[in-house]
Amino acid sequence: MLIHGDCIDKMKEIPIGTVDMVLTDPPYELSKSKGGGMMGKGGRKFMEEVKEQGMIDGIDTELFLDSCLSLFDHKQKLCIVVTCSNKQIIEYITWAETNGFQYGVGVWHKSNPAPLCNHKYLNDVEYWIYIKGKKSKILGDYHSKSMVYKSQINKKDKILYGHATCKPVDLMEKFLINHTVTGATVLDPFMGSGSTGVACKNLNRNFIGVELDEKYFNVAKERIEKHRPVTFI
Numbered sequence: 001m002l003i004h005g006d007c008i009d010k011m012k013e014i015p016i017g018t019v020d021m022v023l024t025d026p027p028y029e030l031s032k033s034k035g036g037g038m039m040g041k042g043g044r045k046f047m048e049e050v051k052e053q054g055m056i057d058g059i060d061t062e063l064f065l066d067s068c069l070s071l072f073d074h075k076q077k078l079c080i081v082v083t084c085s086n087k088q089i090i091e092y093i094t095w096a097e098t099n100g101f102q103y104g105v106g107v108w109h110k111s112n113p114a115p116l117c118n119h120k121y122l123n124d125v126e127y128w129i130y131i132k133g134k135k136s137k138i139l140g141d142y143h144s145k146s147m148v149y150k151s152q153i154n155k156k157d158k159i160l161y162g163h164a165t166c167k168p169v170d171l172m173e174k175f176l177i178n179h180t181v182t183g184a185t186v187l188d189p190f191m192g193s194g195s196t197g198v199a200c201k202n203l204n205r206n207f208i209g210v211e212l213d214e215k216y217f218n219v220a221k222e223r224i225e226k227h228r229p230v231t232f233i
Contacts, residue, residue: 002197002224004217007189007210008067014208017073020184021081023175023196025167026059028085061091064189065131069099071187076133081175083108083128083167096131103131106147108171113153130179140178149174172199180205194220 003010065080072078078101084092089105096103106128113124128149132138138145149171172195180186182204188196191209193216200207201224209224211217 001208002191002217002221003208003210004212004214005210006212008063010210011067011071011187011189014071014187016071018185019071019187019208020077021079021176021180021186022068022071022189023081023172023179023186024188024190025083025192025195026064026190029087061088062095065092065095068187068189072133074133074135075099076135078131078133079136079179080131081128081179082131083126086127089127089129092129092131101131101133103129104147105129106149108168109148109150110153111150128175130175132179136179138178139181140174144174144177167195169195169199169202172196173203176200176203176205191220192216194223197224 068080069075069078082092093103093105107125108128110124110126113122130138151168151170176186176199183206185206185208186196186200187208187210189210191197191211194209197207197209197220199205207224209220211220
């Protein structure tokens with residue numbers, strides 16, 4: 001099921017207890033970074049793209065996580081995996097510790113980062129965090145449970161779907177394998193171009209995607225529908 005609208009509002013309409021996992025790529029907090037010093041011209045171009053697409057101001061992390069928690073019929077069933085910038089890590093960890101949840105921080109290691117770093121470390125990692133209750137188990141196996149995911153930058157999908165921060169479907173599948181079983185229902189409140197939805201269809205998980213931007217909603221709709229018919233709202 002795909003829903004067009006603001007996720008905080010639309011999440012209130014989802015029946016409690018029907019979601020098994022929240023897997024999403026929320027807007028990063030990048031507004032305080034100029035980008036150019038990070039990786040030269042490539043960094044400036046990236047910042048221009050994400051600014052144009054409204055992806056640099058982050059989110060109200062506490063409100064978002066509280067909204068996710070309200071979807072689970074038992075606090076300890078909570079299961080959330082989010083990608084984030086280094087500026088947001090402390091916000092997620094603070095919320096998890098305040099509410100007594102288990103958590104862990106992993107990285108997506110990009111094996112082909114832009115070669116320009118201007119006296120700074122390469123921008124070759126992005127961060128992801130899992131937050132879960134005691135009744136939410138980590139599944140998977142030795143190969144899927146590494147806290148480091150390595151791949152090339154997802155240039156092909158970025159160009160194909162016109163989304164500057166399009167995540168690899170393989171990465172989303174890794175999280176699904178580790179946190180859900182076949183037939184589980186996964187919510188992506190910031191659906192973007194639909195990578196999580198495609199991963200769900202590939203692994204036979206039910207998918208609920210919410211996207212505010214009409215352009216990306218339609219992109220995700222077309223992309224996911226190619227894999228399997230879905231309901232649109």
